[in-house]
Each structure stands twice: as structure tokens, then as C-alpha cells.
Amino acid sequence: MEPVQEHRKFLKKRENINHIGSFFPKHMELEENGEKISFEWLHKTDKGALVFLTSSACSACRIEPIYHFILNYRQFNYVVLFEGELDEQYTELMSLDDVPLMKINAVKIGGYLQVTSIPWAFALNRLGQIVGAGIFNDDEHLEQLSRPLLRVYDSVGRK
Secondary structure, eight states, rough: OGGGGGEEEEEEEOOOOOOOOOOOSSEOOOOOOOOOEEEEEEEESSSOOEEEEEETTTTTOOHHHHHHHHHHHHSSEEEEEEESSSGGGGHHTTTTTTTEEEEEOHHHHHHHOOOOESSEEEETTTTSEEEEEOOOSSSHHHHHHHHHHHHGGGGOOOO
């Protein structure tokens, strides 16, 4: 089976939703009966941000592409929204002090973000507007969906 077909589908209805051009929510309830968490900081970044959705129970959710991307492009802000437990696959990400890892209920978050599969990533410009979005399972997919940010800001240079 191809890796893209293994992505976890947690909503029954599939639709083609165009996220590009809309703004990432400023507040979201990450878990059932949880308090709303502010994501306003994603609307005030210097060069943009990436938001990753993943799950410890998802066989297609590889952490390595996320880790590699963060190390290669330190000029962006990041947040990892994960379902499940922080197990050994998240060890490298936990070592990055400036990358928040936030536990989510995938169905709850899927409703807010209109995401039907994971792993998923959003690339946001510095105002919190979505300029890239999609599923990913390797470094190439992640770079492709974040290309709008990379075209503008990678000329500044990698750290």
C-alpha cells in the first residue's frame, strides 16, 4: 500500500477543501471539553510558521520529516499538534525548546481546521494566513507544501 493511502482518515465525509488564503484560527479547543487555547502568536510571526498535525497511533505519521524541516529552516515558528502519547518517536522534537508540542483530539481539531487526514501541515505567512496545506510523509512533500514560504524567506538563509 502506498504511504499516502495509509494516512489516517478520521472524518467520515471527504470533501475537497481549499485552505489556501484563509486564516488559521486564533483560538481552538484542542481536546473534548477543554479550554480554548490561543494561537494568536501564529498571526504575529516574523517570517511565518508551520503547524503540524500528527498522531502516535498513525503508521504514516513519521516525525523525521518534521524534525529535519525544523532544523533546516530555523527562521520559521513551529507548533506540533499531536494525538496520543508522547512516546520515543517524539524524543527529537521534545529536545527543541522553541517548538511547542500540544496534545489534541484529532476529531475535535479536524472540525476546527477542516482537515480529513493526518499527518497534515499548514504553512502560514507572518500574518497567520494559510499559504500551503496538505498531507506529507517525507521531506520532499513537506518542502513542496511549504514552498510559498520558502520562496519568500529562504533567500534570507538557513540557520
